[in-house]
Amino acid sequence: xxxxxxxxxxxxxxxxxxxxxxxxxxxxxxxxxxxxxxxxxxxxxxxxxxxxxxxxxxxxxxxxxxxxxxxxxxxxxxxxxxxxxxxxxxxxxxxxxxxxxxxxxxxxxxxxxxxxxxxxxxxxxxxxxxxxxxxxxxxxxxxxxxxxxxxxxxxxxxxxxxxxxxxxxxxxxxxxxxxxxxxxxxxxxxxxxxxxxxxxxxxxxxxxxxxxxxxxxxxxxxxxxxxxxxxxxxxxxxxxxxxxxxxxxxxxxxxxxxxxxxxxxxxxxxxxxxxxxxxxxxxxxxxxxxxxxxxxxxxxxxxxxxxxxxxxxxxxxxxxxxxxxxxxxxxxxxxxxxxxxxxxxxxxxxxxxxxxxxxxxxxxxxxxxxxxxxxxxxxxxxxxxxxxxxxxxxxxxxxxxxxxxxxxxxxxxxxxxxxxxxxxxxxxxxxxxxxxxxxxxxxxxxxxxxxxxxxxxxxxxxxxxxxxxxxxxxxxxxxxxxxxxxxxxxxxxxxxxxxxxxxxxxxxxxxxxxxxxxxxxxxxxxxxxxxxxxxxxxxxxxx
Amino acid sequence: xxxxxxxxxxxxxxxxxxxxxxxxxxxxxxxxxxxxxxxxxxxxxxxxxxxxxxxxxxxxxxxxxxxxxxxxxxxxxxxxxxxxxxxxxxxxxxxxxxxxxxxxxxxxxxxxxxxxxxxxxxxxxxxxxxxxxxxxxxxxxxxxxxxxxxxxxxxxxxxxxxxxxx
Numbered sequence: 199x200x201x202x203x204x205x206x207x208x209x210x211x212x213x214x215x216x217x218x219x220x221x222x223x224x225x226x227x228x229x230x231x232x233x234x235x236x237x238x239x240x241x242x243x244x245x246x247x248x249x250x251x252x253x254x255x256x257x258x259x260x261x262x263x264x265x266x267x268x269x270x271x272x273x274x275x276x277x278x279x280x281x282x283x284x285x286x287x288x289x290x291x292x293x294x295x296x297x298x299x300x301x302x303x304x305x306x307x308x309x310x311x312x313x314x315x316x317x318x319x320x321x322x323x324x325x326x327x328x329x330x331x332x333x334x335x336x337x338x339x340x341x342x343x344x345x346x347x348x349x350x351x352x353x354x355x356x357x358x359x360x361x362x363x364x365x366x367x368x369x370x371x372x373x374x375x376x377x378x379x380x381x382x383x384x385x386x387x388x389x390x391x392x393x394x395x396x397x398x399x400x401x402x403x404x405x406x407x408x409x410x411x412x413x414x415x416x417x418x419x420x421x422x423x424x425x426x427x428x429x430x431x432x433x434x435x436x437x438x439x440x441x442x443x444x445x446x447x448x449x450x451x452x453x454x455x456x457x458x459x460x461x462x463x464x465x466x467x468x469x470x471x472x473x474x475x476x477x478x479x480x481x482x483x484x485x486x487x488x489x490x491x492x493x494x495x496x497x498x499x500x501x502x503x504x505x506x507x508x509x510x511x512x513x514x515x516x517x518x519x520x521x522x523x524x525x526x527x528x529x530x531x532x533x534x535x536x537x538x539x540x541x542x543x544x545x546x547x548x549x550x551x552x553x554x555x556x557x558x559x560x561x562x563x564x565x566x567x568x569x570x571x572x573x574x575x576x577x578x579x580x581x582x583x584x585x586x587x588x589x590x591x592x593x594x595x596x597x598x599x600x601x602x603x604x605x606x607x608x609x610x611x612x613x614x615x616x617x618x619x620x621x622x623x624x625x626x627x628x629x630x631x632x633x634x635x636x637x638x639x640x641x642x643x644x645x646x647x648x649x650x651x652x653x654x655x656x657x658x659x660x661x662x663x664x665x666x667x668x669x670x671x672x673x674x675x676x677x678x679x680x681x682x683x684x685x686x687x688x689x690x691x692x693x694x695x696x697x698x699x700x701x702x703x704x705x706x707x708x709x710x711x712x713x714x715x716x717x718x719x720x721x722x723x724x725x726x727x728x729x730x731x732x733x734x735x736x737x738x739x740x741x
Numbered sequence: 742x743x744x745x746x747x748x749x750x751x752x753x754x755x756x757x758x759x760x761x762x763x764x765x766x767x768x769x770x771x772x773x774x775x776x777x778x779x780x781x782x783x784x785x786x787x788x789x790x791x792x793x794x795x796x797x798x799x800x801x802x803x804x805x806x807x808x809x810x811x812x813x814x815x816x817x818x819x820x821x822x823x824x825x826x827x828x829x830x831x832x833x834x835x836x837x838x839x840x841x842x843x844x845x846x847x848x849x850x851x852x853x854x855x856x857x858x859x860x861x862x863x864x865x866x867x868x869x870x871x872x873x874x875x876x877x878x879x880x881x882x883x884x885x886x887x888x889x890x891x892x893x894x895x896x897x898x899x900x901x902x903x904x905x906x907x
Contacts (some may be wrong), residue, residue, distance in 0.1 A: 224885025226906065255832035289893070328742075328745070328867050328868055375753075376747050377748045378745075378746030378747070378748060379748070380743070380744065380745055380748065381745065382745065382746050382867075383745045383746045383865065383867075384747070385746065385865050386867060399862035454797065549804040565860070566839045566861065567772075567839035568839060569839055569840055569857065569858055569859075569860060570857075571812050571857055571858070572805075572812045574808045575812075591873060591892055605888075606888045607886065607887050607888065608887065608888055608889075608890050608894060608895075609887040609888065609889050609890050610895065611886070612887065612889035615888070617888075617895055619895065621893065622893065623888070624888035624889075624894075627885075627886055627887070627888050630764040650806075650809060650845050651805075651809065652802065652806040652809045655805060656802045656806075658763075659766060659798050659801070660763045662763060662764075662766060662801070662805070663763065663765035663768075665763035665765070708815050
């Protein structure tokens with residue numbers, strides 16, 4: 199806890215923040231989970247050691263790397279395979295990958311490594327144990343990989359522009375933690391220093407996978423990458439629909455993320471006197487953001503056009519950083535700008551004031567689940583719906599487009615998918631993410647006579663899910679996305695962007711409304727560079 | 742086979758849903774399941790409940806009623822449950838709530854002192870053993886919640902059609 203109470207501006211209300219359009223514009227901040235993890239590694243001057251390196255000249259084989267964090271040693275076991283190009287797919291239903299990984303709790307012995315080498319390439323079809331903390335797999339960016347290998351083999355360095363544009367040698371297509379397929383539950387490690395934050399152990403795996411890819415390409419290329427180029431190679435990720443429902447099914451956790459972020463922004467907005475050093479820092483970050491935007495290009499024309507608009511607007515807006523009297527002045531100047539610019543500005547302000555915000559990381563987990571108090575009666579429940587869910591009551595869910603989508607799990611490797619209710623079978627097996635519609639139906643079923651809620655739910659058990667969501671939102675105001683997730687206009691990519699920004703993702707590269715590629719750890723210190731002065735890689739730029 | 746808490750909970754939710762239990766009650770059943778096994782409640786009550794899913798809905802309602810009563814009185818709340826299996830599940834259900842709970846039994850009466858604002862401090866085990874009988878029942882019921890694959894749905898899934906090498 200902080201030993202002083204900073205001045206704060208009011209938090210932005212959930213009605214403003216918890217909208218898909220704004221969530222779909224969010225940027226990584228210094229509260230993002232990978233950033234927090236690397237900051238901790240830097241503070242401890244952690245070092246990665248190579249324990250096993252059993253690779254063919256072509257880079258196929260196995261490797262083990264270890265790192266010690268707050269007294270515990272963790273090891274990445276990597277298995278690199280020869281993957282035929284026609285099998286290189288980002289989808290969940292893929293069955294083979296260039297590389298598979300397990301983050302192991304401790305140092306694995308030879309039997310453990312043999313076991314992991316046999317199971318990890320099977321991924322979802324494999325079976326794992328309580329010492330296995332994270333399971334992941336990755337595919338090469340073949341263009342980036344080949345360019346690096348051939349440059350190194352010819353004694354030169356890869357093209358910095360290509361590194362800027364692609365940003366990684368491999369991209370993960372899944373990073374599984376918390377008990378999946380038998381791996382360790384989060385509660386077994388959540389009280390360890392350094393791993394208490396959300397997804398901390400997954401981020402540790404991701405950081406070590408990035409290290410592995412750099413080692414592997416230098417092994418195959420038989421050369422050494424320039425440090426500045428290596429640092430600008432992060433680790434990619436392809437993310438689809440599986441990540442989107444998480445925000446709905448973990449409402450308290452999601453609330454805590456958003457509250458931390460909004461509290462950080464409110465604290466910074468409360469800074470009354472901007473010192474010359476702070477003013478200089480703000481300008482430096484604004485210039486870095488402009489350069490980052492200039493280097494961020496994506497193939498999809500509509501998304502690239504949006505990026506170009508943001509870049510242009512940011513250049514224009516950057517004059518506001520010349521001499522702000524207060525942070526609030528600067529913030530208010532941004533309020534007439536687009537949502538993407540406002541979200542970039544929010545992330546920048548949070549970045550500039552670490553002493554005001556970094557303690558909020560401790561509040562971003564949810565170790566307990568919802569601690570809600572039941573409503574006194576159905577009238578209280580009804581009042582809560584009218585107050586917190588007015589937006590949901592305004593929609594007509596009988597309209598075809600207001601209920602067009604349905605979320606479901608396919609029997610094919612349990613791949614999450616999104617269907618058209620009016621054109622495809624399977625809506626009877628819909629995953630219950632239609633929260634707004636359910637709450638509206640609950641409201642319609644509530645009469646004007648006050649009765650105990652439990653008595654009402656005994657007669658209408660199908661409304662219990664909605665009633666529980668109303669109770670959760672009543673206690674946790676940022677727990678709910680305030681949009682209709684089954685509307686034809688719902689873009690899952692906005693949910694992905696929100697969640698991935700909390701992971702610390704950059705260079706979002708949407709491939710459709712359903713999935714995106716991103717870059718993690720671009721600009722992060724390398725495995726032998728972790729030290730206290732290295733925590734300055736928000737929105738990395740090429741050198 | 743040994744399971745993680747989380748995978749057992751997730752499978753429990755799906756299995757209850759596959760058995761026809763509504764969403765909220767299925768979620769609560771899933772949260773109860775690993776607690777019940779971890780506390781040595783036995784598999785038989787779970788197997789029977791999944792065979793008669795109305796019991797799960799009734800049990801969920803009874804818990805709701807107890808929590809509601811606990812919110813207006815600091816005294817322990819009580820509920821009669823004559824079926825021993827259901828009673829065992831009720832104990833686990835209360836013990837698995839996110840809040841602090843002290844649960845005791847006297848004859849057919851289950852008594853619970855619930856502190857709704859205080860988080861549970863119950864310890865979770867590293868692994869939970871599940872027999873193949875229960876595991877198969879859970880898997881079979883969970884499968885009922887999956888939509889059969891088709892060319893059409895596969896071709897519009899996230900990532901479909903893209904094999905680029907970036």
